[in-house]
Amino acid sequence: MIVVAIALVVLLLPLILPSSFYYRVLALVFINALAVVGLNLLMGFAGQVSLGHAGFFGIGAYSVALGPTYLGIPSWAALIGGTMLSALIAFVVGRPILKLKGYYLAVATLGMGLLISMVFTNEAGVTGGPNGMPVPRLQLFGWRVFGSQTWYWISGISLIIGAWVAVNLIASPTGRAFRAIHDSETAARVLGIDVARYKLLAFVLSAIYAAVAGSYFSLFDGFVTPNTASFLLSIEFVVMAVLGGLGSILGSVVGAAILVMLPQVLTVFHDYEHIVLGLILIVFLIFLPSGIVPAIATRFGRRTT
Amino acid sequence: MAEFLQFTFSGLTVGAIYALVALGFTLIYNASDVINFAQGEFVMLGGMVTVFAAAAGIPLPLAALLAIAVAVTVGMLLHRLAIEPARGATAVTLIIITIGASILLRGLAATFFDKNFHSLPPLIRSEPWMVGGAALLPQSVVVLIGTAVIVAALWSFLTRTMTGKAMLATASNRLAARLVGINTSAIVGLSFMVSAAIGAIGGILAAPITLTNYDVGTLLALKAFAAAMLGGMGNPLGAVAGGLLLGLLEAFGAGYLSSQYKDAIAFIVILFVLFVRPQGLFGKIGVERV
Numbered sequence: 089m090i091v092v093a094i095a096l097v098v099l100l101l102p103l104i105l106p107s108s109f110y111y112r113v114l115a116l117v118f119i120n121a122l123a124v125v126g127l128n129l130l131m132g133f134a135g136q137v138s139l140g141h142a143g144f145f146g147i148g149a150y151s152v153a154l155g156p157t158y159l160g161i162p163s164w165a166a167l168i169g170g171t172m173l174s175a176l177i178a179f180v181v182g183r184p185i186l187k188l189k190g191y192y193l194a195v196a197t198l199g200m201g202l203l204i205s206m207v208f209t210n211e212a213g214v215t216g217g218p219n220g221m222p223v224p225r226l227q228l229f230g231w232r233v234f235g236s237q238t239w240y241w242i243s244g245i246s247l248i249i250g251a252w253v254a255v256n257l258i259a260s261p262t263g264r265a266f267r268a269i270h271d272s273e274t275a276a277r278v279l280g281i282d283v284a285r286y287k288l289l290a291f292v293l294s295a296i297y298a299a300v301a302g303s304y305f306s307l308f309d310g311f312v313t314p315n316t317a318s319f320l321l322s323i324e325f326v327v328m329a330v331l332g333g334l335g336s337i338l339g340s341v342v343g344a345a346i347l348v349m350l351p352q353v354l355t356v357f358h359d360y361e362h363i364v365l366g367l368i369l370i371v372f373l374i375f376l377p378s379g380i381v382p383a384i385a386t387r388f389g390r391r392t393t
Numbered sequence: 394m395a396e397f398l399q400f401t402f403s404g405l406t407v408g409a410i411y412a413l414v415a416l417g418f419t420l421i422y423n424a425s426d427v428i429n430f431a432q433g434e435f436v437m438l439g440g441m442v443t444v445f446a447a448a449a450g451i452p453l454p455l456a457a458l459l460a461i462a463v464a465v466t467v468g469m470l471l472h473r474l475a476i477e478p479a480r481g482a483t484a485v486t487l488i489i490i491t492i493g494a495s496i497l498l499r500g501l502a503a504t505f506f507d508k509n510f511h512s513l514p515p516l517i518r519s520e521p522w523m524v525g526g527a528a529l530l531p532q533s534v535v536v537l538i539g540t541a542v543i544v545a546a547l548w549s550f551l552t553r554t555m556t557g558k559a560m561l562a563t564a565s566n567r568l569a570a571r572l573v574g575i576n577t578s579a580i581v582g583l584s585f586m587v588s589a590a591i592g593a594i595g596g597i598l599a600a601p602i603t604l605t606n607y608d609v610g611t612l613l614a615l616k617a618f619a620a621a622m623l624g625g626m627g628n629p630l631g632a633v634a635g636g637l638l639l640g641l642l643e644a645f646g647a648g649y650l651s652s653q654y655k656d657a658i659a660f661i662v663i664l665f666v667l668f669v670r671p672q673g674l675f676g677k678i679g680v681e682r683v
Contacts, residue, residue: 137485184668190484191428195622196667198615199660210653319615323492330489359504366497370475373490377482 090338091252098244102237111236113352118243119304121344122250124328125337126297129254131326132334133263134290135270136186137194140201141325144174144295146208146317148302150215153223153312158214163226167303171296177204178295179288186287198319205317220313223306239308246304247341250297254337257293266290298325331372333379342381395526400648401641402524406533406602408640409540410436413595414617415624415632416547417588423564423627424577424584427487431471431495432617433610434502435589438464439596440605441502444511453514461593467498468589472582495610502607515601532601539598543591544633551629560584564627616659623663625676634675639663 098118105111123145130136151170155161161169185196208215215221226233233242257263265286268276277283306312315321324347332343350368354361376383414432421429442460447453475490482490516535521528551557562570563580571577596605603609616639624635639659646658666674 131485185664188667188671191626192622192667192671192673195619196664199619199664202660203657206654206657320611326485327489327492330485334483334485360500362496362500363504364500366493366495366500369493369496370490373482373486373493374475374479377479377486379486 091248091255093338094251094341095248098248102240108236111240113349115236115239115243115308116305117341117345117348118240118247119301119308120325120328120348121341122243122247122304123298123301124325124332124340124344125247125250125254126294126301127325128329128334128337128340129257129266129297130290130294131329132336132339133258133270134266134287136287136290137190137326138197138291138294139194139319139322139326140197140199140204141294141298142317142319142321143201143204144178144298145302145305145321145325146204146314147174147177148299148304149306149312149316150208150302151299152226152303152307153221154214156224157221163224163307164228167300167307170303171299174295174299175292178292182288182291183284186284186291198322201317201322202319205314205319208317209314215314218314220311220315223310223312225310226307233307234310239304243304243308246300250300251337251341258337262286262289327369330379331369333382336379336381336385339379339381343379346380396648398525398527400644402527402529402533404641404644405637406530406536406599406640407643408637409536410595410599410603410613410636411617411620411639412633412636413540413543413591414613415621415636416544416629417592418617418621419627419629419632420547420560420584420588420591421581422621423629424560425476425581426484427476427491428484428618429471429585429588430488430491430614430618431498431610432588432592433612433614434495434498435464435468435592435610436596436599436613437502437605437607437610438467438498438589439593440513440600440609441506441511441596441607442593443597443600444513444605445506447513457597460597461590464589464593464596465586468585469582471589472585476581476585477578495614499607499610506607508607510604510606511600512604513597513600516598519601530602532598536598536602539594540633543594544629547587547591547629556580556583619660619663622673623666625673628673628675631673631675635673638674 101114123141127138127141130138148167148170151173152163152166155166155169156163181200185193185200188196209218265276265281268279268281269283269286273283302316306316328343328347329340331346332341333339350365351361354364357364372380414436417432417435418428421427439460442463443456446456446459451459471494475494476487479487479490515532517531521530551561559570559575560580560583562573562575563577567577617636620635620639621632623639624631642659642662643655647655650658
């Protein structure tokens with residue numbers, strides 16, 4: 089149902105898009121949404137906060153820059169490698185980190201994200217430091233992949249697949265275990281759920297989503313900077329997830345769409361851009377505290393995932 | 394030895410500012426369970442309003458008072474207009490609201506003031522004293538004494554006055570506090586105002602050393618949040634200890650190991666502490682009620 093809705097949007101939007109600028113913005117929406125869908129699995133369903141998810145996004149983003157440049161491996165292999173590295177780091181770091189709860193978990197993930205971004209900033213000899221480095225274009229079967237329209241389709245279809253996987257996962261016993269942990273860890277443990285294992289699974293999955301999104305982002309942009317791993321981006325992902333609605337896959341897409349498109353719209357306000365952005369965040373969350381999509385769903389008396 | 398002293402001085406100075414911001418976090422958290430990510434913006438307001446009021450010809454002490462008043466007003470408005478209407482929302486929603494407020498305040502500061510770095514004249518004098526071969530800035534001493542005074546004042550406020558005790562009561566059990574006739578909503582509002590004042594004072598004291606600009610709050614809030622967690626969330630003395638410890642860690646990390654990775658060193662220690670003591674250094678272990 090939700091996947092169909094997202095698919096329809098991706099397929100039908102090009103009918104009304106007037107210029108390649110719009111393709112570019114929407115490709116960015118899809119890429120961000122992919123990362124946020126993953127984060128939503130962790131935060132909205134398993135109930136674990138992460139303030140360091142841009143770290144995984146950054147690993148994905150830099151892998152497709154560093155792999156082809158220094159190791160000579162093709163971009164798609166670097167993308168897979170970066171994703172596996174992200175998953176591995178999430179797996180290794182996740183076990184001790186996820187023992188922490190609430191704000192302690194928030195600060196630990198924040199620290200993890202900061203450490204990753206610091207490596208990209210400080211190892212200037214390899215990564216170009218704060219100035220970043222160029223990313224070689226993706227080559228698939230001798231075809232150079234670039235341009236806003238191409239990336240619109242790649243990121244759009246990936247988002248559909250990502251959302252489909254997420255929706256199915258949530259409906260599975262694993263998803264029910266996630267939600268049980270969210271409601272009460274103790275109760276979940278009493279029911280015989282291996283809490284540590286499922287939390288770790290959610291963490292690793294969300295890291296995979298973030299890394300793939302990160303790789304897409306820097307391949308699309310053709311350039312990568314430490315901003316891809318910054319604390320502010322981590323916060324942006326969390327804001328997208330909460331604004332759209334935690335525990336709603338459609339909400340993640342809506343949240344990403346709003347936060348990516350809003351600055352484009354707000355450029356008409358020039359210097360007042362941040363003032364308006366801050367105000368919109370506050371007003372939206374005061375009136376729709378559970379997020380946009382869940383609030384609309386309750387208004388129409390339906391529950392969605 | 395001189396080196397060691399030097400790092401200690403600079404670490405304690407920065408740590409004192411972290412401690413003040415962390416203390417602000419703790420006060421609001423205790424009263425309302427909200428982590429106020431706009432806490433760093435109070436520090437920014439303290440410094441920036443003082444700078445611009447002084448530039449407009451207002452004598453420095455008055456400018457500082459004005460800055461504190463502005464920060465307190467902003468703290469009150471933040472509670473009244475953004476936190477209070479969203480009562481009942483989840484903690485994470487409330488946090489995002491404070492992040493929105495932080496973006497808003499930064500935008501306002503960039504528009505009404507400017508985006509440049511500013512400094513304030515130091516309170517006593519600018520030439521450092523030489524202590525054991527290390528340079529000690531008089532302003533560092535001012536920052537440390539100021540922090541100590543604030544902590545002491547807050548302590549006696551919380552333990553000696555009726556309002557302070559109401560604040561402690563609200564922190565330990567909101568429902569029980571309401572049952573004995575405490576206006577908990579007013580107490581939460583008060584905690585925002587006190588936190589704002591503490592942050593603003595920190596910003597004014599630190600401006601001569603660390604400079605101030607519209608964006609200074611972001612990183613401070615981040616570090617102070619980490620410091621508060623290091624000390625154990627909800628424990629005011631833990632917040633102060635965590636702040637000072639984080640400042641020292643950064644200074645020694647930068648001095649002895651690598652200045653590029655000073656934040657990394659601090660966070661590695663924090664991660665390590667949390668692995669050993671998941672409730673922070675001075676925090677209590679919570680029990681999950683099913």
